Amino acid sequence: MKRKFIEERIFRGLMLFSVAVVLFFVLSVIFSVFKRGIPVLTWEMITSLPGGGFYIGKEGGFLNAIVGSLYIVGASTLLGLVFSIPVVFYLNVYLRQDSKLGYVARLAFDVLFGIPSIVYGAFGFTVMIFFGLRASLLGGIIVVALLIIPILIRSMDEVAKTFPKEILEASYSLGATRIETIGVVMRQIAPAIATATLLSIGRAIGDAAGVMFAAGFSDSIPTSLSQQTATLPLSVFFQLSAPQIEVQNRAYAAAVVLTFIVLILSIGGRFITSRFSKNKVL
């Protein structure tokens, strides 16, 4: 057999092997977490707050972290959407396609997307100190919102860019101003907004480094924006570093809850993209 055919075979084999490796990693991550966590997961953990002696293995659950995460994720996603939809609209409807500002802005969002969440956390924390704020629910919401705004903008913009300009022109020719086309544009990119939202919820709920400084940690559910709050990832992280096996068990159980939420989000995102998207994405 000629050398090039042998080479072809070897590389084809290597490619299949690499796909298998990735498949193995995915399954290994999910199964190892579920296998360790599901047997120790109890209803009580999800529905109760940490009791006395929680961190030495006494009773209680991590409801504080679940609710804290929901607060942060809900508020920051809302804040993020309010901020990013106008930006995407502006980039795609108000600016011309070869606009310098558009180029620079998109580049800036790429860069912001790449900046690690620990840097956001450290920066956010200093800004908060500067304004006399302490680690709090509000701080967590703001830092996480800053973290997800580039994600929201980038993934919505990706679809909005492919949005046919003829539709805009049709709308203008009927006498609409640019801002009045917003209804048309929104309807067109609605699936993209949904996917982007799910994507950023996934990122927001999993972020640990950013909220570590900005939101702090607490054993109770916050009742005001200025109180510290627990979050699921940090709850996993802190409990796992405890020496008692009971506390570690709870960390694994919390990890199962977190993984489960993220899996649902990522499957849901893919479903929306393939089902409702008029414009092809991947």
Add this chain to the structure above:
Amino acid sequence: MKSRYRLFKDRMAGRLMLVFTVLSLLLVVVMGVGLYLKSAPILQEHSLWELLSASHWKPLRNQFGFFPFIMGTLWVTGIAVLIALPVAMLMAIYLMEYAHSAVRRYVYPLLDILAGIPSVIYGVWGTLVIVPFIADYLGPRFSANGISSGYTVLASGIVLSVMILPLLVSLFIEIFASVSNDLRESSLALGATRWQTTKFVVLLKTAPGILASVVLAISRALGETVAVLMVCGNLPKAPRSLLEACYPIPALIANNYGEMLSQPLYEAALMFAAFILFFVVLVFNLGSRVVLRRMAKDK
């Protein structure tokens, strides 16, 4: 009158949205300047070179050597890219050049899942699977003194490599898709095999994009915090082998943030660490994004 109001509204909305856009643009600048100003006190006391090359980290004695942390970061990132690059490259080639589109439909969700799993879960996976594996199998055989806790450079590198895999694969897929099919077909028509076509046409044509993607993946790996923090061992000493503990820069910031407030210079040191991260990631991202954008435009 009505139409004037509508035009006014149109312009006002435009202004407002412009403000939003510029604000988010400014965030990059404000972040850089803010971190720099915060780290200024330590740069006044110690020279930049001294900070980067000294290897003693004793904040209470005013010794701030970042060398062990920089080495830790470099080791961990290096291992991660070394593992992830060939796997991601081969997988992307398979998906784009070989596989049927039905295969892609099943593989993309897997990449989605991998990309969506939170960092702390990767950390849990690392402590459950990778760390024991290294402690039980690799440590006794390959480490200098025959024991390894498992919390090592290698464990961090493996965990990190899985975390940057989806990013690399999706970047590669995007740039491979930008190569026109005419080129592939001309090569195949001349009698080249698929792999030869891939090697001499696709990879050659996308070489700048591949480089840019790797740089982007490196910058992602540099800043990854919690997963690495959970498996790296957190020992402030420059590692000399894969089976030693290390202490990358993000872990340094995360571990010490609470306690540094009492000492101004300590805070400045950690802010300096965040500034280094910010600066390197900024430069890497700008460079590679500009290259990738140019490639997308050529298409």
